[in-house]
Amino acid sequence: xxxxxxxxxxxxxxxxxxxxxxxxxxxxxxxxxxxxxxxxxxxxxxxxxxxxxxxxxxxxxxxxxxxxxxxxxxxxxxxxxxxxxxxxxxxxxxxxxxxxxxxxxxxxxxxxxxxxxxxxxxxxxxxxxxxxxxxxxxxxxxxxxxxxxxxxxxxxxxxxxxxxxx
Numbered sequence: 397x398x399x400x401x402x403x404x405x406x407x408x409x410x411x412x413x414x415x416x417x418x419x420x421x422x423x424x425x426x427x428x429x430x431x432x433x434x435x436x437x438x439x440x441x442x443x444x445x446x447x448x449x450x451x452x453x454x455x456x457x458x459x460x461x462x463x464x465x466x467x468x469x470x471x472x473x474x475x476x477x478x479x480x481x482x483x484x485x486x487x488x489x490x491x492x493x494x495x496x497x498x499x500x501x502x503x504x505x506x507x508x509x510x511x512x513x514x515x516x517x518x519x520x521x522x523x524x525x526x527x528x529x530x531x532x533x534x535x536x537x538x539x540x541x542x543x544x545x546x547x548x549x550x551x552x553x554x555x556x557x558x559x560x561x562x
Contacts, residue, residue: 399492399550402459405452406496406540409503412445416510427517435514442507449507452500456493463489469561478560485553488546495543499536506532 419441426432463486470482509527516524 402452402455402492402496405448405455406499408448409445409452409499412441412448413503416441416445420510434518438514439511442511445503445507449500449504452496456497456500459489459493463493470557473560475560478557481553481556481560485550485557488550488553491546492543492550495539495546498539499543502532502536502539505529506536 416438420435420438423432423435423438427435466489467486470478473479473482506529509529509532512527513525513529516526
């Protein structure tokens with residue numbers, strides 16, 4: 397497990413989200429044309445996106461354990477520079493994890509709203525849709541922006557910290 401694995405998992409969620417959106421657009425056109433009354437491919441795309449979100453959650457859980465190990469392995473530092481980089485690294489890694497969890501939670505809530513809307517659309521028609529997933533997508537986007545800002549210069553901190561650990 398590493399940062400790259402977590403970032404890949406987050407990107408996979410974004411990729412699955414794009415597939416879900418395009419699949420829904422295609423099926424909705426067929427729905428409006430009276431060619432279908434359900435959205436099986438969209439539901440399948442939602443399941444794939446949920447699986448990607450679960451993979452991201454697993455990676456974030458593993459990272460929390462790694463952060464705890466980092467804290468334990470670096471508690472003995474006394475040199476000011478090492479202590480400063482340790483604190484910055486831990487702070488940035490915790491923020492990284494927190495913001496990606498916020499992204500995960502927002503995307504999960506958005507998918508729940510989309511599934512509710514699909515069920516309503518299938519059973520009652522377009523006028524019955526009440527759940528708006530857009531605020532959750534915006535929350536997810538904001539979490540990614542906050543994440544990118546929080547991890548700025550993290551690789552420098554990790555490089556310096558690693559030098560002290562050798």
